[in-house]
Amino acid sequence: MFIPLLTITLCVLPGAQKLTLTAESGATINIRNNNKVKGCQVCTGLLIKKCNAESLNYLKGSTVELRCSRPQDVFSIEIVRRITCTTKSCSGHIIQTDFSSIDALRFNRTFTWNLVAAAPKAFQIDFTKTGLKQINPSEKCPDRHTYTLQAFQSTGNVAVEQYCRSGTISTALILKSGSFSVDVPAEQKLQNDKFDVTVGEKIKSLARISLTLPKGTSSSELLSPDYPESFPDDDTMGWYFRVPEKHRVDVQFLNLTQPDCVKKEVAVEYHQKDRVTSVLGLNDTQPLQKQGDFLLTLRNCEMERAPADSPGLTFTLKVSAYPPRSKALLTILGVVATLLVISVIVLVVMIRKKKKKKLSHEVAVYNPNGINFLPGYESPEVLGTCEDDESHVYEEIDDTLVYTHLLKRNAETGNYEETYKPVSGHRDSQKPLLSSQQGPPRPNRPPSKILTPVDNTIYQNMIYQPKDQSA
Numbered sequence: 001m002f003i004p005l006l007t008i009t010l011c012v013l014p015g016a017q018k019l020t021l022t023a024e025s026g027a028t029i030n031i032r033n034n035n036k037v038k039g040c041q042v043c044t045g046l047l048i049k050k051c052n053a054e055s056l057n058y059l060k061g062s063t064v065e066l067r068c069s070r071p072q073d074v075f076s077i078e079i080v081r082r083i084t085c086t087t088k089s090c091s092g093h094i095i096q097t098d099f100s101s102i103d104a105l106r107f108n109r110t111f112t113w114n115l116v117a118a119a120p121k122a123f124q125i126d127f128t129k130t131g132l133k134q135i136n137p138s139e140k141c142p143d144r145h146t147y148t149l150q151a152f153q154s155t156g157n158v159a160v161e162q163y164c165r166s167g168t169i170s171t172a173l174i175l176k177s178g179s180f181s182v183d184v185p186a187e188q189k190l191q192n193d194k195f196d197v198t199v200g201e202k203i204k205s206l207a208r209i210s211l212t213l214p215k216g217t218s219s220s221e222l223l224s225p226d227y228p229e230s231f232p233d234d235d236t237m238g239w240y241f242r243v244p245e246k247h248r249v250d251v252q253f254l255n256l257t258q259p260d261c262v263k264k265e266v267a268v269e270y271h272q273k274d275r276v277t278s279v280l281g282l283n284d285t286q287p288l289q290k291q292g293d294f295l296l297t298l299r300n301c302e303m304e305r306a307p308a309d310s311p312g313l314t315f316t317l318k319v320s321a322y323p324p325r326s327k328a329l330l331t332i333l334g335v336v337a338t339l340l341v342i343s344v345i346v347l348v349v350m351i352r353k354k355k356k357k358k359l360s361h362e363v364a365v366y367n368p369n370g371i372n373f374l375p376g377y378e379s380p381e382v383l384g385t386c387e388d389d390e391s392h393v394y395e396e397i398d399d400t401l402v403y404t405h406l407l408k409r410n411a412e413t414g415n416y417e418e419t420y421k422p423v424s425g426h427r428d429s430q431k432p433l434l435s436s437q438q439g440p441p442r443p444n445r446p447p448s449k450i451l452t453p454v455d456n457t458i459y460q461n462m463i464y465q466p467k468d469q470s471a
Helices: 329-361 404-411 453-461
Strands: 006-013 016-023 028-033 041-044 050-052 055-058 062-067 075-084 094-096 108-116 122-126 132-134 146-153 156-165 169-175 177-184 193-195 197-200 207-212 218-223 236-242 248-257 261-263 267-272 275-280 294-299 314-322
Touching: 041 055, 108 122, 132 169, 132 218, 146 169, 156 169, 156 207, 169 177
Parallel strands: 075 108, 207 236
Antiparallel strands: 006 016, 016 062, 028 055, 028 075, 041 050, 041 062, 094 193, 108 177, 122 169, 122 197, 132 156, 146 156, 146 177, 169 207, 218 314, 236 294, 248 314, 267 275, 267 294
16 A cells, blocks of 8 residues: 655745655655746755755655745645566556645645566556546646656657546556656645556557547547657557447548658558558548557658758647447438328328319309300210301390399389499499300310209299289
């Protein structure tokens, strides 16, 4: 079980503050003047004072004097532990615990673990319990805990990524040696947590980051190592993606700056089941991944870095995952569309039938040449087909037949002349007058629709013939 790394006792002296620092065995305490404030020093020693204006490192407990009126505004404290891995196991895990002293919370604090793996193995850090999310170095984490992963190389240290808690990153493999640290600001207590450290597999890249993509639609963005600085010269980095079943993954390189290459070329390799499936350039369209988990590795070229303003290689890697298309859904949409079309067709037919039915009732009775029939039907036997047949033409119209209802009423009074007088001409208020010219065309009507004798009798009874007054 891990014990507190540091105990701090703070004593206020005129013009200075004295701290007593106690670290566990094997831990290193670093006190740094981050802002390089003049007039502030960190000193140690009881009889002989050793002072430094910038930083001071410790391997065991000691008393430290901070000669500054407000040291918490000038100095920060870092506690460094070391974890060593053999080819079979590692000496410990990453366990986050804060100082027991309240005075320590007044300072910005960094907790760092240096890790070393036995060649040719890598060490692996497991983030599965919480998950991590990569952020831009200028971003702040909501819980004010910022994590940094570095790879140590002969050419220098490489900041692999910076993270916040809660994300899709599940594990990290670092070749040979590196570090993992968490920064917390003053007045923020470190959250208790644990990340397991184990011996990882052999890798050929400086690091390999594994991401577990969630089910459903999702999107993740990853930055190139050492961002916003250039990707390491002539080096390789890998990202392994665990993809939910039947999901598709789309890969894009955004915000891309390409280096001036002296040797080789920048290449993107896709691996599945331990074999290379495709090798592309950064400007090529990246293939849609449909076959489950895959490894993406990026290999930088040997860059020309003579120009001071050469940007080198930087990018944002965007990975989008999509769930399988549902066949309950496409079928339903097809059925709904079919029913909608059928409904529209039925509605149109009903409207047309309704209009046709309405028009069929709005008819009048014709009586050309003494034969009654309804328009819309034609009887060849009665009407004939000869164009010279003028039986339907009216030479004159008996007004008494048109105004029968008036004659019937006046028959009772014996007065006809005051009730109706034929007039020449036509006025809008009058009923239309039939012309002696050719009438409307004969409508078509089946022979079965010729008016029966009963119909003729009913119609003839409507025509009133006035009695002779002399009778």
